[in-house]
Amino acid sequence: MTSSASLANAWRLPRDFALITLAVEVALVLFHFGKQLWPGMPDSQQMLASYAQPDVWVPMMANLSMAWVLAAALAWSHARQALEVRGAASVAQLPGPHLRYAAVYLIALLLNHYALGPLLYKLQQMLFSGSWLQAVFGGFAVTSTAVVYEAVQLVVLVLSVWLAAWVALRAPAAAPSGDREVADAVQAGVSPRRAVATLVAVVFASLQARCMMAANIGTAIVDPSNGVALLLFWGGPPLVIFALSYWGGWLGTASGLTQVRPFRAVAASVLALVGVFASCVVVFVVGLPLMVTSSSGFSGAVGLIMLLAALVPLYPLLTVLLTRTVTRRLYRPYL
Known part of the structure; x- marks a missing residue:
């Protein structure tokens, strides 16, 4: 039988997943800004002056914070769903779910920031910047592009959290289902x-x-x-x-x-x-x-x-x- 301490730790998994999500997101953003603004880097002073403008950093931080909150909520949801469907005893026996979740989510974010994001930006510039689409549709084309870009980023965020949670919460083939009654008795939160x-x-x-x-x-x-x-x-x-x-x-x-x-x-x-x-x-x-x-x-x-x-x-x-x-x-x- 799974110990009460293990069951209590399992019920804290949703909170832990949400905190890990926020920590990974914040660390990656700080690394990105630090790389751009580090003294001696090309255009670091120009980038610092640009980020210091209120119409740049306020919407940017608002956008980032909304993405962080949404990602944390989805991470919490995946862990809570696993607890309610499979039972805390089964979840408590998962090998290293915190580390697996953090590793997969970090990899997904890196791929998004340094591969998919630049690719989408180049595609946007190629299709709309000075193209016939912008000449025909004007500002509507620019707005539509921004909406499509946000929609793609939203899909990527949802899939990134899902993939990380799926890897972290995947039970071993021979894992027992656990004692559901004991799991429910020590539910926390x-x-x-x-x-x-x-x-x-x-x-x-x-x-x-x-x-x-x-x-x-x-x-x-x-x-x-x-x-x-x-x-x-x-x-x-x-x-x-x-x-x-x-x-x-x-x-x-x-x-x-x-x-x-x-x-x-x-x-x-x-x-x-x-x-x-x-x-x-x-x-x-x-x-x-x-x-x-x-x-x-x-x-x-x-x-x-x-x-x-x-x-x-x-x-x-x-x-x-x-x-x-x-x-x-x-x-x-x-x-």
Whole structure:
């Protein structure tokens, strides 16, 4: 029988995977910046002056932090899923899951940063920089390229975490299933309801923020030289979105929830986000003819402002309602 200490360590594996993910991500970014900014390196002073600009480092750090949080949430989900499906006793017998996860995830990040990333950038420059596509579609081509690039990077992030978790959590062929009752008796960590709400909020907020960054909304709204305004713009909305989606996820579960089933929470976040986007688009498309059919330019401008103003209270309302509805539907078998 597996000891209680081993079972307790197994239940800490989700937290450990999340911390390892953050540590590897931060270490790789620090290494990358250190290599660029090291005194004596070519263009180090120019790169330092460029990174010192608020409109460079604020969106960059916001983008990195959202990617880190999402990767950590997915890593936590893989480990928690293994615990709930296979039992802590089985997971406790895995040989060196921490080291295997860290090694595979580091290799995946290195391949992304130094192989796939430069390849995608060169492909982007070849297709859109000065090409006929940019001449025909203009700014829409540039925005579309940024969205596609972010989508590819998101897929790479998800696959990197999945591969590292699969290697780390793969059980030996002859491994016993373990004592499930003892494993459940020593379960540790936050309450399942709080874990579900947090996971829903983290995934929802990080994906929403990445969509904003891909569309490069901040450049048209905030003064690029105002560091405080940029910090508020890129840091404030994700926190508000996190709070709203957490509330919806909390309302979508119940106090009697005994299992997290993390990938149901991830699915709830994605479905709710798609639902919010679709609802806002429908409202805008339905309201747009009212603006177009206005008799004067002034009335059309007022109609557009009123339409956008209506979306401001609608978005938080939809976020809470849809996250609650989707979460409740997906977790109904466990409530």
